[in-house]
Amino acid sequence: MSGYHLCQIKKAKHPYYIESISTNIFTIEELCFYLQQNIYLIDETIINEKLCDWVRDELGLKKLYRKLYEQLDRQESIGNFILPVFKEIEYLSHAEFRKLHEQISNIEIQPQDMRKKLKADYLVNFKMYGNAINLYYQILKERNPGNMGVRFYASVLNNMAMAYAKLFLFEEAADCLWQSYGIVRSNQTYTKYISLLPLYLTETEYEKKLEQLCIPNEQREKIETKNSGIRKEAPELEGDISEWVEMEKKKYQKSTCM
Amino acid sequence: MISESNEIMAGFELGSEFSQLTYYCQNNNEPTTVSTVTGEKKYQISTPKDLFPFVEQGAELGIALLSNFFKQCLEELAGVKTMKKVSIMVTMKTMKSVWARVIRLALDMLDIPREQVFLQDHQESFFYYLLNQKKEFWTGSAALFEYEKGEINAYELCIDYHTKPAFVHVDKVSRLYLDTKARKGLSDDQWIKTKDELFLNQCKKMFQDKNFTSVFLVGEKFDKIWTQKSLNFLCQKRHVFQGENLFSKGACYGAMDKEGVAPLGDYLFAGPDMIEQNISMPMIVKGKEIQYHLISAGVSWFMARHECEFILDNTEEIRLYSKSMSSEEMQHSIWLTDLPDRPNRATRIRMEIEFTSVNKCRICMDDLGLGKLYPSMGKKWESVIEFSERK
Numbered sequence: 001m002s003g004y005h006l007c008q009i010k011k012a013k014h015p016y017y018i019e020s021i022s023t024n025i026f027t028i029e030e031l032c033f034y035l036q037q038n039i040y041l042i043d044e045t046i047i048n049e050k051l052c053d054w055v056r057d058e059l060g061l062k063k064l065y066r067k068l069y070e071q072l073d074r075q076e077s078i079g080n081f082i083l084p085v086f087k088e089i090e091y092l093s094h095a096e097f098r099k100l101h102e103q104i105s106n107i108e109i110q111p112q113d114m115r116k117k118l119k120a121d122y123l124v125n126f127k128m129y130g131n132a133i134n135l136y137y138q139i140l141k142e143r144n145p146g147n148m149g150v151r152f153y154a155s156v157l158n159n160m161a162m163a164y165a166k167l168f169l170f171e172e173a174a175d176c177l178w179q180s181y182g183i184v185r186s187n188q189t190y191t192k193y194i195s196l197l198p199l200y201l202t203e204t205e206y207e208k209k210l211e212q213l214c215i216p217n218e219q220r221e222k223i224e225t226k227n228s229g230i231r232k233e234a235p236e237l238e239g240d241i242s243e244w245v246e247m248e249k250k251k252y253q254k255s256t257c258m
Numbered sequence: 259m260i261s262e263s264n265e266i267m268a269g270f271e272l273g274s275e276f277s278q279l280t281y282y283c284q285n286n287n288e289p290t291t292v293s294t295v296t297g298e299k300k301y302q303i304s305t306p307k308d309l310f311p312f313v314e315q316g317a318e319l320g321i322a323l324l325s326n327f328f329k330q331c332l333e334e335l336a337g338v339k340t341m342k343k344v345s346i347m348v349t350m351k352t353m354k355s356v357w358a359r360v361i362r363l364a365l366d367m368l369d370i371p372r373e374q375v376f377l378q379d380h381q382e383s384f385f386y387y388l389l390n391q392k393k394e395f396w397t398g399s400a401a402l403f404e405y406e407k408g409e410i411n412a413y414e415l416c417i418d419y420h421t422k423p424a425f426v427h428v429d430k431v432s433r434l435y436l437d438t439k440a441r442k443g444l445s446d447d448q449w450i451k452t453k454d455e456l457f458l459n460q461c462k463k464m465f466q467d468k469n470f471t472s473v474f475l476v477g478e479k480f481d482k483i484w485t486q487k488s489l490n491f492l493c494q495k496r497h498v499f500q501g502e503n504l505f506s507k508g509a510c511y512g513a514m515d516k517e518g519v520a521p522l523g524d525y526l527f528a529g530p531d532m533i534e535q536n537i538s539m540p541m542i543v544k545g546k547e548i549q550y551h552l553i554s555a556g557v558s559w560f561m562a563r564h565e566c567e568f569i570l571d572n573t574e575e576i577r578l579y580s581k582s583m584s585s586e587e588m589q590h591s592i593w594l595t596d597l598p599d600r601p602n603r604a605t606r607i608r609m610e611i612e613f614t615s616v617n618k619c620r621i622c623m624d625d626l627g628l629g630k631l632y633p634s635m636g637k638k639w640e641s642v643i644e645f646s647e648r649k
Binding site for chain 1 (some may be wrong): 539540541542543544545546547550566567568569570571572573576601603604606607628629630631
């Protein structure tokens with residue numbers, strides 16, 4: 001339904017802190033949006049007594065509080081817990097409601113490793129790299145290729161590499177990519193690995209590594225041309241650089257939260 | 259309907275030299291005007307000297323000054339601090355846009371919610387005062403004479419029962435100058451007689467063809483010394499009242515009406531400031547689309563305002579609909595240009611709609627983002643709708 005949804009429920013004076021993404025929310029609309037968009041992130045960090053109390057004390061929704069508390073007591077599924085939240089302000093249309101229900105049901109039958117990976121991927125979207133790496137690590141630690149197949153773990157390593165790279169931990173990122181390449185010989189992964197090397201190796205070390213890997217000159221040139229093209233396309237910073245650095249530092253600190 | 263305990267309704271007459279405060283709470287049978295001397299009828303409270311110049315010259319200090327003045331006056335009401343709810347109607351001779359803004363901001367500073375703040379001019383206060391008196395006083399027309407700053411302004415209140423609700427008009431009928439220029443150097447004795455004659459003529463002219471059931475004389479300078487003939491004339495088959503607190507009492511009745519404590523019912527004050535437009539917008543409320551009323555016709559423009567917040571769903575256009583009292587309908591579109599790029603339903607908008615004159619409506623919108631999930635970029639939009647002049 002397009003149009004305007006009237007906000008009638010009061011804003012919280014004290015926010016609810018969503019641990020997994022280190023973010024405060026102040027309204028029921030924010031809660032609904034978060035739940036709808038991030039169903040893989042719904043876990044005990046959001047489904048808990050604190051949320052029930054917040055709904056009662058800060059949003060003034062006593063009926064919803066009682067419903068949520070009952071669901072908690074009965075240890076109901078994620079779906080049964082969150083649906084009354086949407087219902088409270090009729091946030092979802094019938095079609096959206098049905099779709100979400102299906103999505104939740106699908107999640108509930110997915111293997112645990114897959115759920116964990118999707119959750120970690122969502123965390124990467126929220127720039128919560130520390131938490132994401134932690135989850136990827138858990139998956140890899142308890143890996144059982146019989147269940148998920150080797151490709152799955154290669155993709156976990158790939159995504160983990162991206163999370164490390166976002167934290168400027170290029171050596172760890174390269175290590176993940178190398179492991180991934182060891183499982184599935186993907187050209188794309190190999191190229192990414194080579195591209196990462198100059199970001200943490202000295203020039204001599206880099207040359208030595210390329211020699212070890214026996215990279216043909218032609219392939220090397222191709223990769224380096226591509227990377228210099230990417231660097232050229234990067235937008236130039238406008239305004240005060242120190243302000244930007246401070247902002248990035250804050251983001252970095254938040255993204256390393258566990 | 260009886261007021262809940264811990265509720266107080268105040269009428270505040272704000273004047274450039276003097277102000278007055280009348281209040282009503284459950285303990286009072288009727289509105290009571292605050293006296294500066296206990297046991298006496300000294301209603302005039304001195305208005306801070308700098309207040310009017312500051313406000314009218316746009317100095318922000320005026321807001322704090324007014325807020326402090328309101329605070330001091332309201333503290334005169336015993337137990338006001340323990341009151342859970344304070345509603346206030348502020349009345350002024352004319353309610354200018356600058357004053358409407360400053361009064362609201364000054365009362366914001368006292369934490370009085372905007373929905374408990376009401377404004378009206380003296381004519382509307384007269385309407386509220388009179389219609390809260392015995393019906394026999396307003397079966398016919400009523401006259402109000404206001405003596406202030408060397409002139410007497412005469413107003414007529416009449417009720418048009420052809421419509422429902424009945425429209426009540428207060429029209430200015432005449433103005434009589436009694437200043438030094440009009441005195442033309444007459445001695446005191448001569449001037450007393452002349453003044454009486456001049457006022458008598460003003461009254462006769464006003465009453466010649468109409469049935470007036472009541473007359474109200476407002477202003478300190480009305481006294482029996484110079485109004486002998488005119489008072490004799492006025493008192494013929496008419497109820498005549500003289501008082502100092504008519505406007506603040508009228509304001510208090512106004513607040514009581516707005517709060518549902520003393521509703522006037524089927525009478526609507528149709529002053530020159532009354533707007534004739536109903537404004538609404540389609541809004542999804544609990545999953546159902548309805549026409550959501552933003553502004554209702556029949557109120558003075560300075561009371562025509564509304565605030566709300568909503569989430570945008572697949573749209574960057576705000577559609578408003580207006581319908582006048584004569585059923586003219588119009589659609590108005592406001593485009594939220596350069597709306598920050600966010601997922602659907604990740605933009606919350608705060609809308610403030612208010613009339614800035616009888617036919618001009620301003621709409622201000624703020625981008626609130628979606629809390630910390632999608633922080634606001636501070637974008638604002640403003641639009642003005644101008645309606646045609648009243649026919």
